[in-house]
Amino acid sequence: MTVEFICVGTEILMGNIVNTNAAFMAERCAGLGLDCFYQTVVGDNVERLKETAEASLRRSDVVIFSGGLGPTEDDLTKETVCKLMGKKLTEDEKAWKHIKKFFEKRGLELTDNNRKQALVPEGGIVLYNKNGTAPGIIIEGENAKAILLPGPPGELIPMWNEYVEEYLRKLNPAVLVSEMVKICGAGESKVETVLKDLIDTQTNPTIATYAKIGEVDVRVTAKGEDEKECRKLLKPVVKEIKKRFGARIFTTDENVSLEMAVMQILNENKMTVTTAESITGGMVASRLINVPGASDIIKLGLVTYSNKAKRKYLGVKRSTLDKYGAVSEQCAKEMAKGGISAAKSDVCVAITGIAGPSGDGSTDRIGLTYIAVNVMGKVKVKEYHFDGNRAKIRESASTAALTLLRHCLLENLTEKTFSTG
Amino acid sequence: MTVEFICVGTEILMGNIVNTNAAFMAERCAGLGLDCFYQTVVGDNVERLKETAEASLRRSDVVIFSGGLGPTEDDLTKETVCKLMGKKLTEDEKAWKHIKKFFEKRGLELTDNNRKQALVPEGGIVLYNKNGTAPGIIIEGENAKAILLPGPPGELIPMWNEYVEEYLRKLNPAVLVSEMVKICGAGESKVETVLKDLIDTQTNPTIATYAKIGEVDVRVTAKGEDEKECRKLLKPVVKEIKKRFGARIFTTDENVSLEMAVMQILNENKMTVTTAESITGGMVASRLINVPGASDIIKLGLVTYSNKAKRKYLGVKRSTLDKYGAVSEQCAKEMAKGGISAAKSDVCVAITGIAGPSGDGSTDRIGLTYIAVNVMGKVKVKEYHFDGNRAKIRESASTAALTLLRHCLLENLTEKTFSTG
Numbered sequence: 001m002t003v004e005f006i007c008v009g010t011e012i013l014m015g016n017i018v019n020t021n022a023a024f025m026a027e028r029c030a031g032l033g034l035d036c037f038y039q040t041v042v043g044d045n046v047e048r049l050k051e052t053a054e055a056s057l058r059r060s061d062v063v064i065f066s067g068g069l070g071p072t073e074d075d076l077t078k079e080t081v082c083k084l085m086g087k088k089l090t091e092d093e094k095a096w097k098h099i100k101k102f103f104e105k106r107g108l109e110l111t112d113n114n115r116k117q118a119l120v121p122e123g124g125i126v127l128y129n130k131n132g133t134a135p136g137i138i139i140e141g142e143n144a145k146a147i148l149l150p151g152p153p154g155e156l157i158p159m160w161n162e163y164v165e166e167y168l169r170k171l172n173p174a175v176l177v178s179e180m181v182k183i184c185g186a187g188e189s190k191v192e193t194v195l196k197d198l199i200d201t202q203t204n205p206t207i208a209t210y211a212k213i214g215e216v217d218v219r220v221t222a223k224g225e226d227e228k229e230c231r232k233l234l235k236p237v238v239k240e241i242k243k244r245f246g247a248r249i250f251t252t253d254e255n256v257s258l259e260m261a262v263m264q265i266l267n268e269n270k271m272t273v274t275t276a277e278s279i280t281g282g283m284v285a286s287r288l289i290n291v292p293g294a295s296d297i298i299k300l301g302l303v304t305y306s307n308k309a310k311r312k313y314l315g316v317k318r319s320t321l322d323k324y325g326a327v328s329e330q331c332a333k334e335m336a337k338g339g340i341s342a343a344k345s346d347v348c349v350a351i352t353g354i355a356g357p358s359g360d361g362s363t364d365r366i367g368l369t370y371i372a373v374n375v376m377g378k379v380k381v382k383e384y385h386f387d388g389n390r391a392k393i394r395e396s397a398s399t400a401a402l403t404l405l406r407h408c409l410l411e412n413l414t415e416k417t418f419s420t421g
Numbered sequence: 422m423t424v425e426f427i428c429v430g431t432e433i434l435m436g437n438i439v440n441t442n443a444a445f446m447a448e449r450c451a452g453l454g455l456d457c458f459y460q461t462v463v464g465d466n467v468e469r470l471k472e473t474a475e476a477s478l479r480r481s482d483v484v485i486f487s488g489g490l491g492p493t494e495d496d497l498t499k500e501t502v503c504k505l506m507g508k509k510l511t512e513d514e515k516a517w518k519h520i521k522k523f524f525e526k527r528g529l530e531l532t533d534n535n536r537k538q539a540l541v542p543e544g545g546i547v548l549y550n551k552n553g554t555a556p557g558i559i560i561e562g563e564n565a566k567a568i569l570l571p572g573p574p575g576e577l578i579p580m581w582n583e584y585v586e587e588y589l590r591k592l593n594p595a596v597l598v599s600e601m602v603k604i605c606g607a608g609e610s611k612v613e614t615v616l617k618d619l620i621d622t623q624t625n626p627t628i629a630t631y632a633k634i635g636e637v638d639v640r641v642t643a644k645g646e647d648e649k650e651c652r653k654l655l656k657p658v659v660k661e662i663k664k665r666f667g668a669r670i671f672t673t674d675e676n677v678s679l680e681m682a683v684m685q686i687l688n689e690n691k692m693t694v695t696t697a698e699s700i701t702g703g704m705v706a707s708r709l710i711n712v713p714g715a716s717d718i719i720k721l722g723l724v725t726y727s728n729k730a731k732r733k734y735l736g737v738k739r740s741t742l743d744k745y746g747a748v749s750e751q752c753a754k755e756m757a758k759g760g761i762s763a764a765k766s767d768v769c770v771a772i773t774g775i776a777g778p779s780g781d782g783s784t785d786r787i788g789l790t791y792i793a794v795n796v797m798g799k800v801k802v803k804e805y806h807f808d809g810n811r812a813k814i815r816e817s818a819s820t821a822a823l824t825l826l827r828h829c830l831l832e833n834l835t836e837k838t839f840s841t842g
Contacts, residue, residue, distance in 0.1 A: 011629070011631050012443075012444075012447070012460070013447055013451075013460065015443075015444045015446070015447030015449070015450075015451055016631060016640070017444070017631075018439060018440070018441055018444040019439070019440055019443065019444065019460075020439055023438070024436065025436070026434055026436030027435070027436030027437075028436070029436075030435045036434050036435075037463065037464055037469055038434075038462065038463055038469070039434065040461050041443070041459065041460035041461075042458065045458070052459070055476075070609065070610075070632070071609070071610040071613070072613045072630065073613070073617070074620075074629075102808070105788070105808065106807075107806075108608050108611065109611070111613070111614045113613065113614070130808065131808065131810065131813055152632070154809060154810075154813045155809075158809075208435065208437060210437060275703075275724070277703070277722075280707065281703070281706050281707040281711070281715075281719075281722065282696075282698070282702070282703025282705070282724060283703065284703070285702050285724040286703035286704045286707060286724075288702070289702030289724070289726055290811060290815065292778075294702075294726055295727040298702075298724070298726050299727070299729075300723075300725065300730050301698075301702065301703050301722075301723070301724025301725075302721075302722070302723065303706040303707075303710070303719070303724070304721065304722075305710055305716045306716040306719070306720070307716075309764075313721060356713050357713075390711060390713070394707075394711065
């Protein structure tokens with residue numbers, strides 16, 4: 001079965017935003033074993049959208065549209081596709097109720113053009129939007145099916161997970177089961193080198209690597225008669241990958257994030273944690289708190305960006321700052337000790353680093369970061385050199401902090417070692 | 422003049438990589454005042470590549486290809502496009518010398534198929550590649566021009582800067598200048614309604630709105646002979662938008678974020694800030710710290726997620742928590758007061774809310790958030806109702822906190838009011 005994407009939006013054509021929706025949908029479709037031969041981006045223009053949609057609906061079984069479902073004048077995707085597929089638009093009561101509630105909740109005033117978002121094609125499947133106003137729509141034409149999704153990733157991704165994934169799976173007869181082996185603390189080229197022989201000889205299951213910041217996900221996908229057969233095909237391959245990366249693998253569950261894996265260890269061991277952040281300025285605490293049930297585990301998050309705050313709230317010695325500077329192994333160590341003293345927690349992770357040019361404008365140390373983890377008095381410090389812009393360096397540092405925190409917890413709580421990489 | 426992009430690569434179709442080349446080229450072309458109506462991604466397949474290239478060369482003046490210039494069997498872009506445009510391939514001596522040198526330098530061994538990278542079309546303009554082996558090529562056909570560029574951004578971007586930008590500028594004398602009017606605290610449809618008359622009658626400058634979480638950006642773009650003329654065209658339109666949204670506009674500079682605008686106000690007034698975060702768990706501090714030079718302004722960031730932490734570090738009264746709960750106007754107020762007492766800062770922003778199901782599993786209050794801003798003892802509290810998943814609610818809350826912080830600062834420091842919206 002072939003599927004293709006049409007992403008609608010002038011902001012993509014103007015380069016205002018990167019088309020991450022296409023990458024997300026492409027990865028998911030690959031995981032479902034669907035053949036995707038084209039991605040197209042077109043602006044909010046009836047003629048060009050019509051021409052593009054026509055060609056796509058002719059050559060593919062399923063065409064997935066993203067964007068252009070908004071309330072404004074230039075949002076035309078729904079109107080154009082429905083006209084093309086000969087479907088009349090009628091108001092969906094539930095969708096309209098939902099939109100009204102959405103606005104009331106925010107104390108925002110409804111405008112007439114919001115009402116057009118509640119219009120859906122006759123016979124279409126409505127995908128209600130929990131994260132925005134525009135509902136998604138599935139239109140089943142004679143030759144091809146069209147799936148219309150809202151443009152904002154915060155709306156598209158949950159809608160995909162709730163409706164689209166399942167709908168596509170049902171359409172595709174072949175059963176595909178995949179496991180996502182998530183590896184922290186190893187770069188993509190490293191992972192590819194270690195898996196090269198497996199990747200080169202892959203047929204079924206297939207192996208694909210996806211590089212994230214500070215994390216590499218390896219998707220192993222098996223095609224078979226039923227789930228049982230797929231699992232059987234997956235088992236030896238996943239086992240082999242586990243053998244090669246050991247404890248650096250933090251999950252094989254697509255839905256488990258690094259922060260979830262860390263919180264699980266803390267939770268299972270009834271341990272509390274404190275964060276002491278400088279360069280990451282709260283990103284590590286924020287990521288941990290995004291995991292439900294964090295309040296029993298996270299005793300305190302301290303953001304101590306200035307030297308003064310490091311001294312006052314974490315008890316970092318003035319002499320340490322004078323002698324070694326705030327971005328040093330010594331400072332990180334004292335921060336990690338001070339965090340536990342301040343909050344009486346079992347564990348503390350401390351991060352200090354340089355995200356941009358320093359006061360004197362020197363750029364040579366940008367990216368230098370020290371992360372210290374204190375597990376019940378046992379402190380481990382590691383030096384890192386990250387690259388990229390300010391935001392990327394900070395993102396890398398927060399992922400590295402979670403990675404080191406996890407490793408230290410496992411090393412202290414189990415006999416796991418991290419020989420690989 | 423119209424230009425479009427064809428990005429060639431199975432790794433994009435599989436979602437292994439995000440198509441950042443398209444975003445880069447799109448932004449550059451927009452800056453040159455070129456009309457870009459399509460972006461297409463197609464795999465390394467002769468038939469589909471030929472079909473796509475044919476359509477693009479028919480409808481656009483310039484078609485820019487990226488990827489598929491490598492040495493391997495499945496790199497077919499050059500061969501396919503040249504055949505389509507009726508150009509013979511001959512070896513370019515300089516390109517071949519360059520490739521040989523590139524390999525010698527790295528002690529790599531040349532393979533026969535590297536030689537195919539030195540083949541260029543007769544009469545084509547060769548763009549020598551300083552960062553890789555594949556040269557770029559410009560083919561000037563009768564109807565359209567084709568520009569072939571290597572896929573790796575590390576090769577494409579420098580080649581663009583060295584050759585392509587200048588080549589395109591010569592083709593198109595018109596210049597495009599745009600200003601980004603960024604508005605906080607108003608929804609997209611609200612902004613659309615207020616600007617409807619301007620948008621409906623837009624020709625030059627054009628007006629486009631981009632919805633972000635808790636923020637709407639309005640891009641006003643003028644086309645003219647030179648920058649001076651464009652600025653002149655922009656001025657009255659931007660002035661009119663400013664008139665309609667008043668102080669809700671936090672910048673007209675594309676590169677200024679909401680957090681930067683807030684930090685600027687604090688900096689100009691030599692004020693220090695403390696963050697007291699529960700639901701956002703450090704996101705607000707993190708966003709402020711992403712602005713360079715934050716260390717003089719941010720005294721302390723406190724992440725107090727549990728009730729115990731709210732009492733211990735912010736002095737929230739137990740009776741307040743018992744009587745009103747942690748997610749209440751009263752608690753937010755006490756947090757905002759406690760933050761200033763704890764850090765002796767001039768300003769404190771406090772955020773408390775419900776991002777997910779509570780202990781008893783009840784979901785009815787999810788999204789309810791109270792944000793309090795304390796400016797030198799003067800406290801303002803506001804109630805919000807956000808929805809979406811856990812991450813989206815927290816993101817909305819952090820943007821709302823920065824928005825309220827900015828408004829309170831302006832209201833206390835100037836006579837600005839926020840009648841609009």
